[in-house]
Amino acid sequence: MFNxxxxxxxxxxxxxxxxxxxxxxxxxxxxxxxxxxxxxxxFLLMWIALSQSFNLFTGLTGYVNFGFVVFYGIGGYGMTLSxxxxxxxxxxxxxxxxxxxxxxxxxxSLPALxxxxxxxxxxxxxxxxxxxxxxxxxxxxxxxxxxxxxxxxYNPTQQYYAMLAIAAATTISVFxxxxxxxxxxxxxxxxxxxxxxSLGINSTLYKSVTLAxxxxxxxxxxxxxxxxxxxIDPPSAFDTTVTLTVISxxxxxxFGTLLxxxxxxxxxxxxxxxxGLTYPYLHLxxxxxxxxxxxxxxxxxxxxxxxxxxxxxxxxxxxxxxx
Amino acid sequence: xxxxDVISIRKVFSGLIALDNVSFQLNKNEVLGLIGxxxxxxxxxxxxxxxxxKPTSGKVVFEGKEIxxxxxxxxxxxxxxxxxxxxxxxxxxxVLENIRVAREFSHHDRKGADSIETETILEMTGLSDRIGxxxxxxxVSEKKRLEVARALATTPKVLLLDEIAAGLTPKxxxxxxxxxxxxxxxFGISVIWVEHVMRLLMKGVQRxxxxxxxxxxxxxxxxxxxxxxxxxxxxxxxxxxx
Numbered sequence: 183m184f185n186x187x188x189x190x191x192x193x194x195x196x197x198x199x200x201x202x203x204x205x206x207x208x209x210x211x212x213x214x215x216x217x218x219x220x221x222x223x224x225f226l227l228m229w230i231a232l233s234q235s236f237n238l239f240t241g242l243t244g245y246v247n248f249g250f251v252v253f254y255g256i257g258g259y260g261m262t263l264s265x266x267x268x269x270x271x272x273x274x275x276x277x278x279x280x281x282x283x284x285x286x287x288x289x290x291s292l293p294a295l296x297x298x299x300x301x302x303x304x305x306x307x308x309x310x311x312x313x314x315x316x317x318x319x320x321x322x323x324x325x326x327x328x329x330x331x332x333x334x335x336y337n338p339t340q341q342y343y344a345m346l347a348i349a350a351a352t353t354i355s356v357f358x359x360x361x362x363x364x365x366x367x368x369x370x371x372x373x374x375x376x377x378x379x380s381l382g383i384n385s386t387l388y389k390s391v392t393l394a395x396x397x398x399x400x401x402x403x404x405x406x407x408x409x410x411x412x413x414i415d416p417p418s419a420f421d422t423t424v425t426l427t428v429i430s431x432x433x434x435x436x437f438g439t440l441l442x443x444x445x446x447x448x449x450x451x452x453x454x455x456x457x458g459l460t461y462p463y464l465h466l467x468x469x470x471x472x473x474x475x476x477x478x479x480x481x482x483x484x485x486x487x488x489x490x491x492x493x494x495x496x497x498x499x500x501x502x503x504x505x
Numbered sequence: 506x507x508x509x510d511v512i513s514i515r516k517v518f519s520g521l522i523a524l525d526n527v528s529f530q531l532n533k534n535e536v537l538g539l540i541g542x543x544x545x546x547x548x549x550x551x552x553x554x555x556x557x558x559k560p561t562s563g564k565v566v567f568e569g570k571e572i573x574x575x576x577x578x579x580x581x582x583x584x585x586x587x588x589x590x591x592x593x594x595x596x597x598x599x600v601l602e603n604i605r606v607a608r609e610f611s612h613h614d615r616k617g618a619d620s621i622e623t624e625t626i627l628e629m630t631g632l633s634d635r636i637g638x639x640x641x642x643x644x645v646s647e648k649k650r651l652e653v654a655r656a657l658a659t660t661p662k663v664l665l666l667d668e669i670a671a672g673l674t675p676k677x678x679x680x681x682x683x684x685x686x687x688x689x690x691x692f693g694i695s696v697i698w699v700e701h702v703m704r705l706l707m708k709g710v711q712r713x714x715x716x717x718x719x720x721x722x723x724x725x726x727x728x729x730x731x732x733x734x735x736x737x738x739x740x741x742x743x744x745x746x747x
Contacts (some may be wrong), residue, residue: 363609370595370606377593380555381659382581382611 208346222455224342224410229451231349231403232424233431233443238356239396239436240429242365243389244372245298249306250400250428252313254490255419257283257401258408259317262329272335276344276405283401289467291390298375307422314420328415341410348406352399357394357440364388372438389477430469434476436483445484507553508533508695509585509663509700514547514563516719523549524560524719531663532691536696538706538727541716542739547699548590550716551665554697555587556580564721565665581611586661590668590699592648596641600632603640603651604658611659619661621692629684630654646673659675666698670705678705685709707731715739 199354211223232254240247261279264270270278294305318326359365367388370378379385408414427450450469458464480487509531516524524546526546530536539547552558554565556577564573572580581587595603604623612620627633630650634714640651656664670681682705688694700706706713707727715723715730717739723730730736 228653313649366602366606366609369598373595374593376557377589377595377655378606379577380557380581380587380589381607382578383606384576384578 192268192330207306210409212342217338220338220342224338224345225407225455226447226451227342227345227349228403228407228410228449229427229431230444231345231352231406232348232400232451233435233447234352235396235399235403236428237432237437237439237443238352238399239393241432241442242359242368242372243392245295245389246303247393247396248303248425248429248430249308249310251420251422252306252310252422253283253287253397253400254404254407254424255310255313255317256286257397257404258414259323260401260421261405262331262408262414263323264332265335266329271410273341273344276402276409279405280398280402283404284398287391287394287397291393295386295389295393307425308419310422310425314416317420318416326416326417328413331414333412335409336412336495338410341406344409345403348399352403353393353440353444355399356443359392360440364392368392385406387461416464427469429439432483434472434483436487436489439483439485439489442483442485506533507531508568510566511550511554512564512566514550514553514560514565516532516546516553516558517561522719524553524716526561527716527719527721529714529721529724531695531697533695534686534693535712536689536698538710538713538714539697539699539716540701540703540706540730544718545608545716545739546719547716548667549601549719551587551667551697551699554580555585555665560737578610580660581659584660584662585665586611586656586663587665588649588652588656590671592645592652594640594643594651594693596638599637599639600627600643600651600654601636603655604718607655621657623658626654626657629657629687631680636690646677649673650680652701655736661694664696666696666700667737668701670700670702678702703731 208223214222215223232250235253236250239245240250257279259279260282261275264278265272265275268275268485288308288380294302294309297305317323367378367383367385370381370383371385371388375385404419408419411418431446431450432443433446434450435442435444450472453468453472456467457468476483482490507530511527511529511531514524514527515522527546527550529537539550541547543734549558553560556572556575556579559574564571567583567585568571572583572585575583595606598606601623604626608620608623624633627636630653632647632650632654635647639649643651649672653666653669656666670678673681681700685696685698686709689698698706698710710727713723713725713727713730714721715733715736717735722739723733724731
C-alpha cells in the first residue's frame with residue numbers, strides 16, 4: 183500500500199470517481215427514495231459510523247473494546263438530556279452527547295488502559311454492564327423508564343443528513359488518523375507495545391486520545407440514532423448486541439483498514455434487514471455463520487485480503503520494471 | 506568524564522534479590538562490557554536504567570540529573586536507547602518504517618541533537634538493501650541488527666545493547682566489534698554492552714563489570730577481569746581443593 187506503483191495511478195482516478203458517485207447518491211437520496219428505504223439507509227449509515235468508530239480504536243491499536251456500546255449509550259443519553267433538560271437545540275445536543283462520551287472515555291482510559299489483551303476486553307465488557315445497571319436504577323436519568331424524544335423534533339430528512347455527516351466524518355477521521363503521526367504510533371503500539379515505548383512513544387497518551395476520538399464519534403452516532411428511534415432506555419442503549427454487531431462488521435471488512443468497516447456494515451446490515459423482515463432471528467444464525475467463515479478463511483477481513491493481493495501485484499510490476 | 510552513574514541499585518522480586526547494591530559509572534565515549542552468568546541480573550539492570558522497571562532502592566543519574574523511575578518513553582527521549590535481547594520488530598512494517606518510527610518520536614525533548622543519517626545507520630547495520638522488506642521476514646541476524654538500527658535512529662547519547670551477537674556466525678559477530686569502535690569515535694555514543702560471546706566482547710570494550718547473583722563481583726580492564734578468581738568461579742564453579 184505504501185509502495186507507489188503504476189497500477190495505483192490507474193486505479194486512483196477510478197476510485198475517486200466511484201466515491202463521488204456514491205457521495206452524490208447518498209446526498210440526493212432523500213429526494214427520491216421512499217420512507218422505508220430512507221430508514222434502511224439511516225440505520226446503515228449508523229452502523230457504518232459505529233463500526234468505523236470502533237475500528238478507529240480497536241482496529242488501530244489492537245485493544246478489543248468489548249464495552250463499545252457504552253459510548254453509544256452515553257452519547258444517546260447525553261443528547262437526550264441536553265435536549266430535554268437543558269433545552270439545547272438538537273444539533274448542539276448531538277455534539278454535547280459526543281463530548282460527554284469522549285470525556286467518559288478519557289476518565290475510563292486512565293485505569294482501563296493499564297490493562298492489555300483479554301484483561302482490557304473483560305474490563306470494558308464489565309464496565310458497559312455496570313453502566314447499564316447504574317442507569318437502570320438512577321432517578322436522574324429516569325431509571326428504567328428512559329425517555330421519549332417529543333414529536334416536534336421528528337424530522338426524517340434532517341436525521342438522515344445528520345447520520346450521513348457523522349458516518350462521513352468518522353470515515354474521514356479514520357483516514358486522517360491512519361495517515362498521521364498518531365497512526366504511525368498506533369501501528370507501532372499494535373505490533374509491539376514495549377518496542378514502541380522504548381523508542382519514545384508515549385503509548386498511554388496515544389491510546390487515550392484515540393479512545394476519546396472513537397468515543398466521540400460513537401456518542402454522536404448514538405445521539406443521532408436516538409433522535410431517529412425517538413426512544414431511549416437502559417436495555418436498548420447499553421445492549422451488548424450492539425458491540426457484537428459492530429465487532430462482526432469490522433472483522434468481516436477488515437480491522438484497521440479504511441473501507442473494511444463500511445463494507446462489513448453494508449453486507450451484514452443488508453443481511454439483517456432483508457432476512458429480519460421475513461424470518462426474524464434467522465439473520466443471527468447467518469451472522470454467526472459469516473463470522474465463523476470470516477475467522478477461518480479471511481482472518482484479515484475482506485479489505486485485508488484485497489490489500490495483500492494489491493501489494494503482491496504491485497511487487498510483481500515493480501520486479502518487471504526492474505528487469 | 507561520567508555521563509551516567511548507577512548508584513546502589515537494589516531490586517527485589519517478591520523476596521528474591523535480583524540486584525544488590527550495584528553501583529558503577531559509565532564514562533563519556535566509553536564502551537563498557539557487562540557480563541555475568543545467566544540470571545546474574547544484567548537484563549534487570551537494563552530494564553531499570555531504561556525505565557521499564559522501578560528499582561526497590563537506589564538511583565540512576567544521567568548527565569547530572571536523576572532519571573530513576575521516569576517512564577521509558579521519556580528516558581528514550583532524554584537520550585538513552587536500548588535493544589531487546591529477543592528482537593521486537595514491528596513485524597508488519599518494512600525495515601525503513603521501523604526506523605521511521607524511532608526517528609519520529611524520539612526527538613521532542615532535545616534540540617540540536619545531531620542526528621545520524623538514516624543511510625549511515627543502514628550502512629553500519631548492513632541493512633541497506635533490505636529497506637523495503639517487512640521486518641517479520643528478516644533473518645535472526647538481521648532482526649538483531651534492526652534492533653540496533655532502530656535504537657541508533659533515536660539519536661542516543663547512551664546505548665544499551667543486550668546480546669546483539671548471540672546466535673550469530675563468527676563473521677557476523679565481527680560486525681558487532683566493528684560497531685563498538687565506530688559508535689564512540691564517530692558519533693559520541695557511550696555504550697553498555699551485554700554479551701555472552703566473550704571472545705567478541707573482550708575485543709570491543711575498554712572496561713568490564715561482572716555481575717553474579719545480583720552482586721557486582723569485579724570491575725576493570727578485560728584482561729584483568731578474565732583472570733580474576735571470583736569471576737572464574739562464577740562462570741566455572743569453585744576449584745575442588747585437595
